[in-house]
Amino acid sequence: ANDEENIGHLKRQVAKLFEVSLKATVPSEQDVEPLVAACTAKFGDYQCNNAMGLWSRIKGKGTEFRGPPSVGQAIMKNLPPSEMIESCSVAGPGFVNVVLSKDWLAKNLTKMLIDGIDTWAPHLPIKKAVVDFSSPNIAKEMHVGHLRSTIIGDTLARMLEFSHVEVLRRNHVGDWGTQFGMLIEYLFEKFPNWEDVNEAAIGDLQAFYKASKQRFDTDSVFKEKAQKAVVLLQGGEPKYRKAWAQICEISRNEFHLVYKRLGVHLEEKGESFYNPYIPGVLEELSEKGLIEESQGARVIFVEGEKIPLIVVKSDGGYNYASTDLAALWYRLNEEKAEWIIYVTDVGQQQHFDMVFKAAKRADWLPANGSLYPKATHVAFGLVCGEDGKRFRTRNTEVVRLVDLLDEAKTRSKAALIEREKAEEWTADELEQTAEAVGYGAVKYADLKNNRLTNYVFNFDQMLSDKGNTAVYLLYAHARICSIIRKSGKDIEELKKTGKIKLDHPDERILGLHLLQFSEVVEEACANLLPNVLCEYLYNLAEIFTKRFYSNCQVVGSAEETSRLLLCEATATVIRKCFYLLGIAPVYKI
Ligand code: ARG
Incomplete structure (x- = not known):
């Protein structure tokens, strides 16, 4: 650089x-x-x-x-x-x-206020990355694990994008596989007019999945039909293709509700997309001598693993691994990505280890894993309930994401109404703030932990305005904005004419911390750890509140201009952190 x-x-x-x-x-x-x-x-x-x-x-x-x-x-x-x-x-x-030098630090802060915080964006050694995240399975539940993947993946994508990397945000949905035979047959059976069926008619797609599974497991005639349906679908039979596309569309619309609320943008390239590439990719691996026959299946043995990676099942069908090999090949050769990042729970670690090792054997990836092109599995732990076990709600087996987000919003709204000032708000303001706080709290509670640790999902904790929570941070930011607003000064004017000074020790500490933003983002990107940015942000809010604002009078002091600009610089960096974490700022509290 x-x-x-x-x-x-x-x-x-x-x-x-x-x-x-x-x-x-x-x-x-x-x-x-x-x-x-x-x-x-x-x-x-x-x-x-x-x-x-x-x-x-x-x-x-x-x-x-x-x-x-x-x-x-x-x-x-x-x-x-x-x-x-x-x-x-x-x-x-x-x-x-x-x-x-404090003067040098001050000069750089003042410059950032004029040139904008994007001038502080780090430069990474790559131009293009794939972030494979969220990736739920069609017609199966989109569970809290997918919520984690969605939140962590979105943040990683945002941080890389900010750091001048072009990011292909890929939703690798599970839209291909044997379960579609039974889903399609069940659709035909349940809805003679299946072509007009939409999500309203199907209702809960998960229940639909369960019912079809039940038929499959208990009725041998149905089972046989379902197995034939898979063959017809994979052979490209139009009627089956159409039914498949319809089921996918219904599922997609459901996923979309979650993405919309979370403000997450993704581009779907599901498993089915890579299906046509599998034969060619396996042929290449075969030519390189990687594929062996084992108990009727075709497999790749990789170093350090006792079990081989199955790439063609004994019935001749492809599987999760064959699809991931084809997807990796496509991302490297067609999309020319230099860093391919997969965000899933830690349970899939072995799968990705084996796929990456196979790719190294095939010379797709350099043997030295720190060189580019590079593939990285971003693993994360479980979301737990109060009992320390996998998170579930009282009546349903799995937590529906939409319900979870609804509850976060309802609770944050109630808390806002309790605060006196909410009365002065318009209904719109209340709605928007409740969403920003509610969804922000869910995201931040997830991101602030090292992703590998399990964490307990607790609404009371995440919506508290004390401690390391999104609410505390959102309020800290809003308070800084209100200091500036109440000063009655035109901050844009001050930016042009004023200068930041860092003569007080607490001003200097704040200024130095602000200027470390860039290297923190770089570290968070290099190690794919959003919690590094959260920790920085929390410390920033603490330094501002407990040191600078407690010990340095802003309005009415001799240093008013400089200190208002320092407030503005702090608010700017906090907002950028919020943006990178997918949290919407609020300006009023
Ligand atoms: N659909 C998978 C699941 O729900 C996640 C896919 C992750 N991406 C990948 N390329 N394998 O567990």
Whole structure:
């Protein structure tokens, strides 16, 4: 990345300075990567940890240095002069600590207010990615696991998009498979006028699925018909194709209700899409000698796994794995994606491990998993009920997502009405705020945890205005907006004429944290961890409230202009975090 691209990326700008210094310090080692990290405030803002590693490379080779601390001293001395740096020091075994100049920090914050926060977007080493997320199964339940996939996947897509990556948001719906035989036969049987049937007539598609399964399991004549139906469907028989498309459409409309509420955009390319590619892909794998015969099935053995990956079942049919191999091939070769990301529960880990290993054996992916093109499984844990078991509601076996979102909204609305100010609101405002708060709470409660841990779904907790919740954050943002509003000043005018200053220690802490936004987003993208961004956001709200706003008078102070601009910069970064987390901001509380 060039200098223009590093604007707002403190860590990389500091690293650039150290890169120059390292080369000058030990000219014989030109390939040393600067190791720079943010550090505890006691030592400084950033720290370079190269001295020890460098020392072990050069010791005994007639170097003038006497040990890591002297290497550290030299690294510090060789830093090129820069207005970024206020002071440096060497600690312990050669750690070089850097304190950034507050004037330089302030200048960059002021600049962001004028140029916009998108100038702070990190630059990732890739141009195009596929995020395969949500991906429910037609006519089966869309359960909380799919909700997690939808929420996590959307956030990852947003973060990558913000970071200049073109993202293909793929809904890999389960729309192909043997279950369609029984669904189609049941549709014919139940609705003689099946061509006119819509979601209203079918009612609950899950119940429809269950009923057809029951017929399949208990009636051998029906079962035989259903099995024939699969063959006819896969052979492309128009009537069966049409019935299949209709069932998919009904299911799709249901999924859509959830996506609409969550504000999630996805493009469907379901399992059926890749079906035509399977034979060719398997042929290629066969030619490369990867496919073997095992107990009537065709399989791929991959390193470190006891069981093989079945790619053609013993009845000759394709399966989940054959489809995923074809999809991976398509994404690499047709769509030219450099990073392919799959968001599903951790239960599918082995499946993806095996598919990726097979792809490496086939030379589709480099053996070194940190190089691009790259495939990554983004696994997540369970959503649990209060009892610590898989989340279910009282009367139904699975939680319907729409009901869950309804309840979140109803509850947040009730809480808003309880707050006195809600009376001043129009019905529209109340509705919109209830949605922003309710849906935001559900999303944030999910995203704030490390995705691999199971978490307990608890409405009271997620809708509380205290602690690390979306409600607390939404209120913090609205409060900042109201500080600016109540000052009576025109913030756009102040942006043009005013400047941020960071003279008070709490102003400086806030300013530094704001400027770390870019590297945090980059880290969240690199490790595909939305909770990293949540943690940053929560800390930002805490620093603003507990440090800056508690200790620095804004309105009526001598620093009013600077501090109002600092409020605006904070609100801007918070809103960008909200956007990346799929949360809608509110402006009034
Ligand atoms: N339909 C699958 C499920 O509900 C998830 C699909 C994930 N994507 C993939 N390419 N396999 O479990």
